[in-house]
Amino acid sequence: MDAGADEAPLVQVEDESGEKDLDAALRCLEGFLALLGFPDSSSRVRLAASWAAFLLLGVAVPSAAIGLYQCSHSVCAEYKVHQFELCVLLSQVLLAAVSLACISRNLLKYGIRRFLFVDQHHGHVERFQKEYVRKIQEFFHLLVRWILPCFIVMTVRETVHFMHTFHQSAWRSTAVLMASMLSWVYLTIILLSACLLFNLVCNLQIIHFEDYGKFLERDVETFLCLEEHMRLRFYLSKISHRFRIFLLLLFLVVTVSQFVTLFQTTGYSGNINFTNAGSLAVSSVVQVVVVVLCLNAASKISHRAQGISSLASRWHAYATCCPIGSQMRTANGSGNIEAVSASSFLRDYSESDLESLENVATYNNAQLTSFTSYHKRQALVIYLQSNPGGITIFGWTVDRTLLNTIFFLELTLVLFVLGKTIVFPSL
Template sequence: MARDADNLPLEGERRSSMDSGASLLQPFKTDLDRSLRRFELFLSLLGFHPHSSVVIILLSATAFLALGIAAPVSTIVLTRCPLGGCEGYRIERFEVTVLVFEALLAAFSLACISRNLFKYDIRKFLFVDQHHGQMDRFHKEYVRKIQSFFQLLLWWILPCFLVKIVREIIRFENISSSSSWKAIVVFLLSIASWIYLIPIFLSSCLLFYLVCNLQVIHFEDYGRLFERDLDTMVLLEEHVRLRYCLSKISHRFRGFLLSMFLFVTASQFVVLIQITGFNERLSFTNAGDLAIASVVQVVGIVLCLHSAAKMSHRAQGIGSLVSKWHALRTCASDDTSQGRSNSYGNLECLPASQMIEYSESDLESVENNITVHASSQPVSCTSSYQKRQALVMYLHSNAGGITIYGWTIDRMLLNTIVFLEISLVLFVLGKTLVITSK
């Protein structure tokens, strides 16, 4: 069913598919076009090629084998027997675990994201041309979200990269006393492999984060439609379209999300078993890569789950918004003597901002609760009430959200998974970064 839904092109998809071959030759007309072009170029540099061919696939596979597998394996082989007896063995035990899971995460990220980009071009993948000629008012928001993608990627990679540099410098000093050329080779190969694998994993997580945030824009815009005197059928059709987009996102990313969660959780448990079974002293030199890898993996999972839960929260909040709208329209439909007075005195149907009090924990979602103004025109027909009531029942029964094989990623699931992952990574950090005295 989901596969068939993904193959139903909308008006924007037809247009983008016709122009995808000539998009590279056309001049950039707007800031959004330029941002999408830079974004597509960046993804291509990482190996996520939207227009793949046999040559490009071979080049990407060669780069992955060279930088993602051969380079870290070479560092393990070269540091197998350094000075200090079995210190190299202790380093090797942990680095093999780091290598295996970093390579698996990068490989699955490349496979899942590249498949979707190959099947849908960058505009269809980000749902850019889905708004029936109303894209101009979303241009600035789209450009801002794409820029935030690069900012978040830099903010998360830079601190981890600095810690990685410090760790490699410490190992460089230990190896250089035996062989300077070996220390230089190990340092360069280790840094090159890390710079290649980690951005692939974090970029794929941030790409899902970007897709969800772009849909948040349209759900917030959908909330503003209730301020206007629109027909109930128009509101229903718009929500059906938004929910259709959410189902497509869930279908495209469900394999990616499930594999990321399973691999990261398995990695944390393997590290936990290795550390608890290690009888000698742990230090930043021999287990620093475990701490760095654990932080990066948990950051990626938190970004994915946070964006999915935020999107589900926005979708589920529409039900509360339409109930408020329905109540205000019903109050406004009464006659003057009944609608403007009651046992408490002469009262108007208040705007939504005066009727609702937000708790401190819900301040983040206030932007989605758009103020709804009651219509001053009375509704003379009972069928209008029935249509609004039907819309309320539909939205409460079909809230939508990001799902993984039917399981909705909401705040409850997010809290459970995040607590599990953070507990594991804090244990690893406590064992590797805390200085112990002997």
């Protein structure tokens, strides 16, 4: 009695500590987003202020920097200053505007907790608090990991660029350089943060899908498995609905920007080097990174959702075919028979793990399944196979099949453009 009484306060203290850590992580994330201009409340004043800051730092400042950029006609013609810089600025502004508009709308409507599906009303928060905190911390780690190398390369490029082409006073050159870098960092962080938020939402749901796979390792009612899967599928539908416009516009703007960049570089007769086209290279890298982050998160959670039906089929077959009263038996290296639990057999093994189970002799389950329970499991398996779930964009599931289609489509278009723009002289 005393041990049980001591355990209860300990568990309560751990839950309270985990809730405090989660609240601190959410406040940190919310404050960071508010600093970038994403509104954290329903205040129209804050929303207007965020767009005013965007127009100032993202549009007015870089436009003024390009306007102040003055060089001789021969230098400008050699380095294609305005043509390349305007292309980079336009693509950055469009992508940042799409990110700011879509994410701000969701944050204003749902708040940070409901937006990330870690609200208390959604349930299961207490069991996953540590995983939630770890995923939120990974958000900041990924942001720093991607923005830092691009920032270093962009700083070096801008410095070399101004040293070669900007023939004005040192103060004016420094002011234009700082304004250009400030605008670039602001627009790039907004874009990366929006894509990493989508990545974070998907990763938080992957935690629930991994936990759902463990349902089949326990003696759980079939109706509870069905109810939990319907809840997870409902969350995936809400995520798809909230981010479909953002993903569609993101892919569209990035694709158009890449083709415009391709036309500019292949149609330019002069020399293209790090000085005049370095910003195009850095901008292209950032755009590819954000597309990869979004596609990777969407395809990963779609793959987990579609893999549930395979796991349920294995569980159904094992529970149906194996009689009562014993465990699966395997032969070890010395020829002795060792028992393997049913829960270990139901886990999702990798190829290396499956090699250790090649010598399976006989296997039995731990419970007698009645005719009624068989039909319940069969109905659940059919439901899971017919409703795989995943992230969708207006009905198109973002999975590995769609990724292959996008890759071959983009490759075909790129080869077509190269065939039209690269012309070899006749011999």
